[in-house]
Amino acid sequence: RSGKMAKSTQLIDNEVFQAYATYTAIVLLKMMLMSLVTAYFRITRKAFVNPEDTASFGKGESAKKYLRTDPDVERVRRGHLNDLENIVPFVGIGLLYALSGPDLSTALLHFRIFAGARIMHTFAYLIPLPQPSRGLSWAAGYAVTFSMAYKVLKTVLFL
Amino acid sequence: RSGKMAKSTQLIDNEVFQAYATYTAIVLLKMMLMSLVTAYFRITRKAFVNPEDTASFGKGESAKKYLRTDPDVERVRRGHLNDLENIVPFVGIGLLYALSGPDLSTALLHFRIFAGARIMHTFAYLIPLPQPSRGLSWAAGYAVTFSMAYKVLKTVLFL
Amino acid sequence: RSGKMAKSTQLIDNEVFQAYATYTAIVLLKMMLMSLVTAYFRITRKAFVNPEDTASFGKGESAKKYLRTDPDVERVRRGHLNDLENIVPFVGIGLLYALSGPDLSTALLHFRIFAGARIMHTFAYLIPLPQPSRGLSWAAGYAVTFSMAYKVLKTVLFL
Numbered sequence: 001r002s003g004k005m006a007k008s009t010q011l012i013d014n015e016v017f018q019a020y021a022t023y024t025a026i027v028l029l030k031m032m033l034m035s036l037v038t039a040y041f042r043i044t045r046k047a048f049v050n051p052e053d054t055a056s057f058g059k060g061e062s063a064k065k066y067l068r069t070d071p072d073v074e075r076v077r078r079g080h081l082n083d084l085e086n087i088v089p090f091v092g093i094g095l096l097y098a099l100s101g102p103d104l105s106t107a108l109l110h111f112r113i114f115a116g117a118r119i120m121h122t123f124a125y126l127i128p129l130p131q132p133s134r135g136l137s138w139a140a141g142y143a144v145t146f147s148m149a150y151k152v153l154k155t156v157l158f159l
Numbered sequence: 160r161s162g163k164m165a166k167s168t169q170l171i172d173n174e175v176f177q178a179y180a181t182y183t184a185i186v187l188l189k190m191m192l193m194s195l196v197t198a199y200f201r202i203t204r205k206a207f208v209n210p211e212d213t214a215s216f217g218k219g220e221s222a223k224k225y226l227r228t229d230p231d232v233e234r235v236r237r238g239h240l241n242d243l244e245n246i247v248p249f250v251g252i253g254l255l256y257a258l259s260g261p262d263l264s265t266a267l268l269h270f271r272i273f274a275g276a277r278i279m280h281t282f283a284y285l286i287p288l289p290q291p292s293r294g295l296s297w298a299a300g301y302a303v304t305f306s307m308a309y310k311v312l313k314t315v316l317f318l
Numbered sequence: 319r320s321g322k323m324a325k326s327t328q329l330i331d332n333e334v335f336q337a338y339a340t341y342t343a344i345v346l347l348k349m350m351l352m353s354l355v356t357a358y359f360r361i362t363r364k365a366f367v368n369p370e371d372t373a374s375f376g377k378g379e380s381a382k383k384y385l386r387t388d389p390d391v392e393r394v395r396r397g398h399l400n401d402l403e404n405i406v407p408f409v410g411i412g413l414l415y416a417l418s419g420p421d422l423s424t425a426l427l428h429f430r431i432f433a434g435a436r437i438m439h440t441f442a443y444l445i446p447l448p449q450p451s452r453g454l455s456w457a458a459g460y461a462v463t464f465s466m467a468y469k470v471l472k473t474v475l476f477l
Contacts, residue, residue, distance in 0.1 A: 025252055187467065194456075
């Protein structure tokens with residue numbers, strides 16, 4: 001028993017992996033938050049896409065008018081999709097990077113910049129802030145993920 | 160050799176990790192199924208988005224009329240995107256959770272509720288069932304993922 | 319110290335895992351490239367979606383005309399979403415597959431077909447090539463992911 005359990009906890013005892021786990025949980029929770037923000041805007045703006053979602057507003061034309069797009073809802077949805085497009089590569093490449101034996105301080109720098117950049121990106125998208133706020137925060141997260149991918153490929157390349 | 164191979168199989172010999180692997184494979188296969196359902200509705204409803212996909216229906220106007228949106232196709236696509244938004248956090252956070260040393264029974268409870276909730280969500284979306292069926296199944300998967308993230312951050316927090 | 323470091327590098331010393339890491343980094347980088355292609359088409363076609371992105375083109379009506387959809391931009395975005403829908407299952411199921419102890423040659427065959435299929439899919443989508451180019455490259459990646467999921471479930475099934 002102890003042998004098996006020990007194995008399963010050793011990865012999680014590695015400090016670089018702990019940092020990866022922490023920042024991955026944070027950025028995934030931040031991405032999940034976008035669902036709640038979408039729901040909030042759908043309800044307050046009364047802008048739905050599925051007929052069954054407007055049933056509580058009555059039947060027929062009175063409910064149908066709530067089946068519409070709203071600029072605020074669409075903005076959150078674009079932010080959510082942008083999260084998916086950027087956080088998925090971070091989670092996948094970040095895991096391989098954490099296993100590739102980087103220095104703890106270098107790894108922390110990568111993870112912190114990425115998490116900070118994505119939180120900035122969300123504020124820049126939702127407020128919205130004037131460009132290039134959103135562009136730069138997107139680029140920072142992108143560059144950090146690219147840098148981790150480079151380290152992974154340099155360490156393990158096996159084609 | 161045996162040392163290296165042993166290491167690589169030890170993670171997979173852990174029961175919590177086996178459960179994670181099983182439920183992750185199931186929900187990812189379920190998500191992949193959405194592509195087939197989309198293709199089915201595109202073909203039966205004759206509703207395509209790429210001009211090259213309608214070439215077999217002839218040229219010019221006769222093919223162009225099939226470049227249109229269809230409510231059934233759009234419904235499946237929304238279900239597919241909702242899967243991506245919710246299954247990605249489950250796969251990422253679930254992996255870290257499985258490595259954080261939870262009780263097997265607690266882990267199984269989390270994984271089973273998530274998989275059941277996402278399968279329910281798909282039926283609720285595609286049939287469609289009246290609300291709050293879809294809302295509740297979405298919320299159950301969301302809550303379970305949040306609970307796993309809490310356990311991960313409590314175990315490994317390294318900022 | 320050496321004990322802990324050794325553990326963290328053992329997974330990465332496994333050749334199947336090295337191959338998984340290599341091909342996962344490649345397909346995730348390919349997916350990330352879609353963001354740059356989208357930005358390229360948005361700028362050259364002057365087709366934006368966020369008002370704050372057109373501020374450099376002046377104010378009022380002169381900028382508003384660039385808030386529009388463009389067929390090339392939409393095409394790249396569809397390719398990007400298709401990547402997400404297919405590369406996410408590959409990354410998740412591929413990790414479990416790599417840990418399930420497959421033969422190196424079998425694993426390499428799976429990873430190479432997937433990466434090749436997704437690169438083909440991108441060319442077929444963006445050029446675009448006549449069907450069934452895009453359909454077949456999509457199906458090849460899908461089949462390979464399905465095959466890995468089958469191996470995972472056969473090895474670890476724990477419901």
